[in-house]
Amino acid sequence: MAQFLQQIVNGLSIGSVYALMAVGYSLVYSIMNFSNFAHGGVIMFGAYFGFFAMTLLKLPFLAAFALSFTGTALLALLIERIAYKPLRERRAPFLYFIISAMGASIFLENIVIATIGPTFRTYPKVFSRTAIALGSIAVGRLDLIMFFVSAISLALLVLFIEKTKMGKAIQASAYNMKAAALMGVNTDQIVMIVFILGGILAGIAGVFFGMKYTVYPQIGNITTKSFVAAVFGGLGSLPGAVLGSVLLGIIETMVAGYLSSQFRDLIAFVILIAVLVFRPSGIMGKISEEKA
Amino acid sequence: MDAYLEGILILSGINLIAVMGLCLLTGFAGLFSFGHAGFMAIGAYTAAIFTKMLGLPFVFGIAASAVSAAIVSWLIGMATLKLKGDYFCIATLGFGEAIRLILDNFQGLGGSRGWPGIPASSTLLNIVILDIIGVVLIANLVRSRHGRNMIAVREEELAAQVAGINTYKYKMLALVISAAYAGVAGALLGHYMTFIQPKMFSMVKSTELTIIVIFGGLGSISGSVIGAVVLTFLPELLRVVDKWRLVAYGMAVIAIMIGRPRGLMGGFELTPASFRKLFAERKAAREIKAASRLYSDDDSAQGAGR
């Protein structure tokens, strides 16, 4: 039982970081109606920003953290302006957005390899590695902080979307971009805000992944799992993205704990296939009919 | 022939086969795959099982590689092609990663350390023959009603449907054919290198293939052929700046999508008839532009009147 609880706690921790990525991706998806496959590159930059802020600039952790997610917010915005905006204005087909995203993704990954190199780097120690005992289970300090920071970030995002005028405009645009524009919503501004929000979440996720594992140019590939989590929860649904991520995190740690760690990465794809075959709309989502 | 030059020619020929398949899938049917290296992997391992383990002739290995990749793609298509395009993309992304993870952990086929000792059956001759067959088949297909139906799916899916085109069937057809091509390319690669390893078929390989199709121009067969040869030679010529190559590719892909989405060839095919047509079209385009200007003035006046 204690081991089971331990797995749940570990799963929640990793799942909450998946949720940061999946929510950022779903947010953009709900507005732009296409999958931003360059999201992984932004997360990777977040990990590097945090790393260099602490090692080169010798900034304290919190300052490095803030610098990182500010940087990724700007980066996400820059990608939108350069790679997507011209396509949006031309009403280019879906395929072009995906290809442009792929281009951005290749560029981001390889500019890092070309300049900084492909080496693995380890974050300086921030939190003590001794675990905190909660009854019979032990929780790593980093895991605990990851969980709480992710939860707070997501709560703030929900507050922003539910309570502010801008948030309402985002909701309206997600529902129907054209109608929102007719009602006086500045949709270009909405797209920018959404990319900034996605970028912030990506930066937070990047720093945490860098601290939990290491920093390397392909770390962005981990977003594949957040895409799976988003589909699992229901593509385009924010609560779905959170639920899918947390469940994926828990299932992964369970599989690693009880079966074999080799299957840990594979289980995401088993889930993906199962969802696509049996319930493509995911846990929370619904498939809407295309407007003719 | 110079062994070094021959080696690059062989690799371009192998890439060309995989690229032809992707050209059909992405350029003509408008579907985007992140996982074509996965189909190459399936082809490479299946062919190696046939020739190395079962001792069968290479032809059987090639046929089996095409069939096995086609079957797997058919399963993926069944799960995703009735859904929105994003699902297909995510599924191919997942598939490409999953197939690598499975092969990494499958010790019977060498696991992550790779599988050596595959017969060296790929030669420049049999690759060139397969290239020619491959290009001719696709060129014939896209100029048939089946090919036109695929293009219609790319252009306007809903209109294609109400024009009696079973869009699911034609997406599936494009996917299965392109996967079979990738499978054959994988088989040829394995039997040229005489060694296969899961990481040879990573996502980087998939994106490199897609980049070739995009450079050549979506919907241009001759563009894909030229792209496959040029972009396989280019890294060899640019050895010194190799680490900047993919940086440049990434930027170029975005630039092409923004500025010239039909690629460097612009959907233009290298045939005598196309040259003649080019001049006729230029002229027609000018006339239409002039005519539509007149018309749109008319139109807006109408709109205001109502």
Add this chain to the structure above:
Amino acid sequence: MSNILEIKGLTKRFGGLAAVDNVDFDVREGGITGLIGPNGAGKTTIFNLITGVYKVSSGNVFFRQKDITNTEPYLVADYGITRTFQNIRLFKNLNVFENVLTACHASAKYGLAESFLRLPRFRKEELALKKKAMDLLDYMGLADRKDAIANGLPYGLQRRLEITRALALDPKLLLLDEPAAGMNPDETEQLMKLIANIRDRFNLTVLVIEHHMDLVMGVCEHIVVLNFGKKLSEGRAEEIRGNKQVIEAYLGGEHAEC
């Protein structure tokens, strides 16, 4: 005359809102029927339900006595119903000829292997398809534009091309969604004649959604009026013209302003 299409109790709900609410009407074979009503009356939704683009919430669609409710769009086209779209949907980057040629696909029977290898049947049938496409373009007056890219055509010709593409399928029932939208009176007049001509020459039935009352009254033998997703009235043109409810539905907004 028999009915080619029968709509019975057709309903479509989006969420809680009924866009089409328990609508019944018939379309007589060989006739030109008009479907009219103010914006948001559910006209296009009915087209989407007939052609299988939307799933029906309840009710049925019968085509030649056969129940075709919730049939896949491409099968509906196979049965002999085809349509145009309010916001024109051409194969934009293809030229005029290719747009029509693509839609001729059902007239050929050659298979995949024959395409790959360009076998004799492929050649023979391709020639026939090309001739058919060219004949259609000739008839519709688009032959001189056959090499123009669809997207670059003037608006009126795009609409004409969309109708040509629909005719390439040899439909029994042609659904036209606001074919005269954005046209001036002259063009509308021409279009009216064209629609009547098409009906006679291709021996088909037409159901047309239209805002231009001139066009509807001039060419339609039978008219169905919709308002707020419900059928308001139905009858011959002159009956509809005098119908108080219809006038109110159309002019209601302006009365309030007066």
